[in-house]
Amino acid sequence: xxxxxxxxxxxxxxxxxxxxxxxxxxxxxxxxxxxxxxxxxxxxxxxxxxxxxxxxxxxxxxxxxxxxxxxxxxxxxxxxxxxxxxxxxxxxxxxxxxxxxxxxxxxxxxxxxxxxxxxxxxxxxxxxxxxxxxxxxxxxxxxxxxxxxxxxxxxxxxxxxxxxxxxxxxxxxxxxxxxxxxxxxxxxxxxxxxxxxxxxxxxxxxxxxxxxxxxxxxxxxxxxxxxxxxxxxxxxxxxxxxxxxxxxxxxxxxxxxxxxxxxxxxxxxxxxxxxxxxxxxxxxxxxxxxxxxxxxxxxxxxxxxxxxxxxxxxxxxxxxxxxxxxxxxxxxxxxxxxxxxxxxxxxxxxxxxxxxxxxxxxxxxxxxxxxxxxxxxxxxxxxxxxxxxxxxxxxxxxxxxxxxxxxxxxxxxxxxxxxxxxxxxxxxxxxxxxxxxxxxxxxxxxxxxxxxxxxxxxxxxxxxxxxxxxxxxxxxxxxxxxxxxxxxxxxxxxxxxxxxxxxxxxxxxxxxxxxxxxxxxxxxxxx
Amino acid sequence: xxxxxxxxxxxxxxxxxxxxxxxxxxxxxxxxxxxxxxxxxxxxxxxxxxxxxxxxxxxxxxxxxxxxxxxxxxxxxxxxxxxxxxxxxxxxxxxxxxxxxxxxxxxxxxxxxxxxxxxxxxxxxxxxxxxxxxxxxxxxxxxxxxxxxxxxxxxxxxxxxxxxxxxxxxxxxxxxxxxxx
Numbered sequence: 249x250x251x252x253x254x255x256x257x258x259x260x261x262x263x264x265x266x267x268x269x270x271x272x273x274x275x276x277x278x279x280x281x282x283x284x285x286x287x288x289x290x291x292x293x294x295x296x297x298x299x300x301x302x303x304x305x306x307x308x309x310x311x312x313x314x315x316x317x318x319x320x321x322x323x324x325x326x327x328x329x330x331x332x333x334x335x336x337x338x339x340x341x342x343x344x345x346x347x348x349x350x351x352x353x354x355x356x357x358x359x360x361x362x363x364x365x366x367x368x369x370x371x372x373x374x375x376x377x378x379x380x381x382x383x384x385x386x387x388x389x390x391x392x393x394x395x396x397x398x399x400x401x402x403x404x405x406x407x408x409x410x411x412x413x414x415x416x417x418x419x420x421x422x423x424x425x426x427x428x429x430x431x432x433x434x435x436x437x438x439x440x441x442x443x444x445x446x447x448x449x450x451x452x453x454x455x456x457x458x459x460x461x462x463x464x465x466x467x468x469x470x471x472x473x474x475x476x477x478x479x480x481x482x483x484x485x486x487x488x489x490x491x492x493x494x495x496x497x498x499x500x501x502x503x504x505x506x507x508x509x510x511x512x513x514x515x516x517x518x519x520x521x522x523x524x525x526x527x528x529x530x531x532x533x534x535x536x537x538x539x540x541x542x543x544x545x546x547x548x549x550x551x552x553x554x555x556x557x558x559x560x561x562x563x564x565x566x567x568x569x570x571x572x573x574x575x576x577x578x579x580x581x582x583x584x585x586x587x588x589x590x591x592x593x594x595x596x597x598x599x600x601x602x603x604x605x606x607x608x609x610x611x612x613x614x615x616x617x618x619x620x621x622x623x624x625x626x627x628x629x630x631x632x633x634x635x636x637x638x639x640x641x642x643x644x645x646x647x648x649x650x651x652x653x654x655x656x657x658x659x660x661x662x663x664x665x666x667x668x669x670x671x672x673x674x675x676x677x678x679x680x681x682x683x684x685x686x687x688x689x690x691x692x693x694x695x696x697x698x699x700x701x702x703x704x705x706x707x708x709x710x711x712x713x714x715x716x717x718x719x720x721x722x723x724x725x726x727x728x729x730x731x732x733x734x735x736x737x738x739x740x741x742x743x744x745x746x747x748x749x750x751x752x753x754x755x756x757x758x759x760x761x762x763x764x765x766x767x768x769x770x771x772x773x774x775x
Numbered sequence: 776x777x778x779x780x781x782x783x784x785x786x787x788x789x790x791x792x793x794x795x796x797x798x799x800x801x802x803x804x805x806x807x808x809x810x811x812x813x814x815x816x817x818x819x820x821x822x823x824x825x826x827x828x829x830x831x832x833x834x835x836x837x838x839x840x841x842x843x844x845x846x847x848x849x850x851x852x853x854x855x856x857x858x859x860x861x862x863x864x865x866x867x868x869x870x871x872x873x874x875x876x877x878x879x880x881x882x883x884x885x886x887x888x889x890x891x892x893x894x895x896x897x898x899x900x901x902x903x904x905x906x907x908x909x910x911x912x913x914x915x916x917x918x919x920x921x922x923x924x925x926x927x928x929x930x931x932x933x934x935x936x937x938x939x940x941x942x943x944x945x946x947x948x949x950x951x952x953x954x955x956x
Contacts, residue, residue, distance in 0.1 A: 358782040397850075421793050429785040433778070463793045467800025479952060482804060485890045486849070486947030493807045497800060560814065560896055 265765055273368070276360035277765060278345045279662075284367050285342025286655075290731070292334030292374065293648075297724050299327040304686075304720035306703050307713050320703035321389035326377070328392035332509065333416045334374050336643065339651045340512040341366075341423045344451050346662065348427060350756035350763060351445045353436025353772040358429040366422035373415035380405025391701060393498055394469065396483040396491050400476050410473045417462040424455035424462075436755070438774035442533065445754050447515030449536050453543045454511045457504045460547075465501040468494060492557050499550035507546045509643060511539060513610075513650030514581055517603050519754070520657050521585050524600035525592025526751040531584040538577035545574045555626045564623040571621040575614065582611055597749075598672030602653030605680050606646060613641025616691065631701075634694025640687045645680075652679075652730065659737050660744035664762035667737040675733060678726040685719030814900075822910070823903040825870075828928055834868040835931045841865075842929070845943040846875060852948045854879050854887060854915070859922070867931040870905065874924045875944065879915035886953045887913045889923075889944040898940050901930035909944060912953055 265271050265280065275281060302323045306314045315323070345363065349356055357363050381387040385403010388394070402409070431452050435444070444452075471482040472494070481487025483494045514535075522529045529535065551559065551567045559567075585607050594600070616638040620629050629635060660666050689712035694700075698709045705713065744761040755774070759767050842865055844858035855878040865871050879885050889909040893899035904910075908923035915921055929940065 359786060362786075421790075425786055425789045425793075428789055429782050433781055433785060459789055459793045460796050463795075463797035464800040464803075467797050471801075471804075481952075484947075485945065486888045486949050487952065490807070490811075493804065496807060497803050500803065558894075558896065 274364070276356075276364050278349050278357045278360070278363065279763070279765065281357075281363050281367050282342045282344075282346030283662075285338045285345060285370075288367070288370055289335045289339035289342060289651075290734075292330050292338070294727070294731075295378075296327050296330035296335055297727065299323045299330070301721060301724050303327065304717040304724075307705070308717040309714065310705055310707050310710050312704055315703070317703045318386060318389055321391075321701065322381070322387035324701050325388045325390065325392050326381075329377060329388070329413075330374070331643070332392070332505075333413070333420075334370075336509050336647050336651070337416075337420055338370060340451075340454070340509075340647075341420065343447075343512065343516070343651070343654055343658075344423070344427050347658065347756060348430055348448055348451060349434070350759060350767055351448050351754055352431065352434065352439050353755050353768050353774065354430060354434035355766055355768050357426050358434055359426050362422050363426055366419045366426065369415050369419040369422075373412045373419065376408045376415070377412035380408050383408070393495075393502070394472060395498075396472060396475065396494050399472060400483075406476060407473060410469050413469050414466055417466045420458055421462050424458040427451055427455040428459075436768070436771045436774050442536070443774060445515070446518035446529065446532070446535055446539075447512065450511040450515030450518075450539050453539050454508050457508050457511075457543055457546065461501040461504040461508075464497060465505075468497040468501065471497075492554075495554045495557065496551070499553045500547075502553065503550040504543070504546040506642075507542055509647050510610075511542070513606070513647050514539060516650045516654045516657075517585060517606055518581075520599050520603040520653055521588050521607075522753070523657075523749050523751045524597060524603075525589045525594050527588055527592040528753075529584065530587035530590075531580070534580055535584055538580040541577045542574060545570060545577075549574065552621055552623075552626075555623050556630045568621055568623040572618060575618055578614055582607060582614075597656075598667070598669060598676055599653045599657035601673065601676040602649050602656065605676065606649045606653065609641055609645030609649070609680075609684075613638055613643075613646055616641065629694060631699055632694035633690045633698045633700055636700050637687050637690035637694060640690070644687070645683055655730075655734065657749075658756075659734065660748045661756060661759075661761050661763065663738050664744055664760075665737050665739075665741035666744050667733050667741065671729065671733050671736075675726065675729045678729070679723060682719045682722035682726060686716055686723050687719070689713075689716045689719075822907075823905055823928070825905050828870055828905060832868040832928060833931060834866050836866050836869075838867055838931075839864050840867055840929055840933065840937070841939045842871075842873075842927075843939065843941045844873060844875070845941055847943060847945040849945055849947045852887065852946050853881050854885070854946060856887075856944075856946045865929055867901075867929040867933055870926055870928045872924060872926050874922050875908065876920065876922050877913065877915060877946070878920040879917060882917045884914065884916050884950075885948060886950045887915065888947045888949045889913070890947065892943050892945070894941050894943070895937065898933060898937050901933040902940060902942065903928050903930060912949060914953075 265275070265277065272280065272284060302315060303320065306320055345357065383403060383405040385405060387405060388399065388402055388409045390399035390402065400406070431444070431448060471480070474480040475482055475484060481489040483489045483491045485491065518529055518535060549567055549571045551563060552571045555564060555567070616634065620626055620635065620638060656667060656672055693709055693712050693716075696709065698705055746759065746761055747757050748761060755772055756763070758772065841862055843862045844860065846856045846858055848854065848856055857876055859874045859876055863871065863873065877887065891907070891909050893902045904925055904927045907925040909925070913921070913923060
């Protein structure tokens, strides 16, 4: 580890941030960039959330009331693109920026200038994407998976959307390279790989998934682009191509992407549960191996998204069993968290509430995923609201809940102020009740046969849709509380101690709250 | 500075992984084609020459298989397109002729391209053609009607279980692409 110490000799003198707006534009500080990522993700979360409310408003009653079908379809499409590429992924990257250097005892990220670029690409990417709404033909409306030939029928905005995806992809590849280099090169002396906090581990594996799969997505959308404008026929049967091939290439990216959206969440929960159970994490090394096996399996299960395209039975069986196998390492994680809580002296502050909410509801989403993995049954569930319910349980009450848990958990460390515990708990309970009112009925709708991505539906689905919409509006509006709590905490509040939480373990808790602008200029010794 | 060099070297290594994976995305295209050809996935049919047929196939007169013919138009293809006979009984190993009729009832010259697909998937490997209108683009003048032939042979190795084959053509309008080339 001689290389690691060299970092800390640094030619930096202790100086604070620059003043004014330019601080944020030119910053190379991991904490500033982390903050920028998190704020950006929050803004995207609200724009994407507003689109979800348009969807729920239209579905409140059968018949067409609020928007026209084309606009409705672009709402479902852009809602997904914003939430995946604009909210959840940047939020995790923001957390990585804030936490990884502090958790491994490094002064900053390894490639700070690139860190700045990778953030500042994002506002441009999403401005491009959202600008398509003002072009002839409107925003993308063929679903976020952009299946041809439907996606190729988009209007003038098509190349803008493709370039937006390219830019977002470049941004996350650069962010991932930074994470990998930081973790491999800049750990404090004594911080061996198997001593790293799980958030660092899960992000390391996520970063590898990103650099392996984002380029494949970039390739797939580039093929769409040349199919539309350069006369190639990768996906056009008339020219010898095959639209089903797009689905294979897309889901070769798409399934690892699903784990990109959830592995960092596993790391967050593995930090929070031991803190509030006041016990070390049960089965640390099995957690690491489980994460690695999930990452490996994610590359060989992609076709379970396309059981109905007409695959040979052997293919269906292979993808069915491979998919079910993922339940094993995931189950290991769930059992480890539960065992960590077993006989712990637990307290239930807001981060712990969100973490326990995550474990319960992510498991519901996991089980509905297992149901979908059953190839013969999937023919009934495919493209119904059952799928919508499934991935919202794993993404909203999974990924988003873990991000909120992380925000409550580390906000006192970042700002030096405690958040309002009472408001935090109210936020948790309103969110948890409303999110279940929102998504649980969608299981019933899907099983009864309501297809996804439609602006209107048969009247027998009316009741559950109305209930789901009510849940949607309560959940959406209650997130304003989250913003208010963050705002209030940044402004002031009860001072947080350095350790913040009684049971908190790890290097970041040895720093002051808020931590100095440049932390760990002298490398800490890890025993 | 040694540290910076280390980081840059790591950056180059990892970035090249992304570049390779971008290439891999494109590599999936030929891989997919090869995979489909080997497994017969997607109902892609084979092409054989008359000479191969004469040399390599023994007609199996004991066995009869039904071949059904289906015609589809892609979304913006206005031609009328249909098989002359909806189905026929054939002996595996024997060469047969069939045909489709297309009519361009628009007021302009158009070029069509038919794309075949055989189901069940398992049978597609055993369905071969010596001649087919789908091998070439088909230009039709305004108002022209054309009978388009194909000659096919069902491989006698076709699994016993399969008694019916469906040959489906989808007709695409490729006028613009053809003009562009």
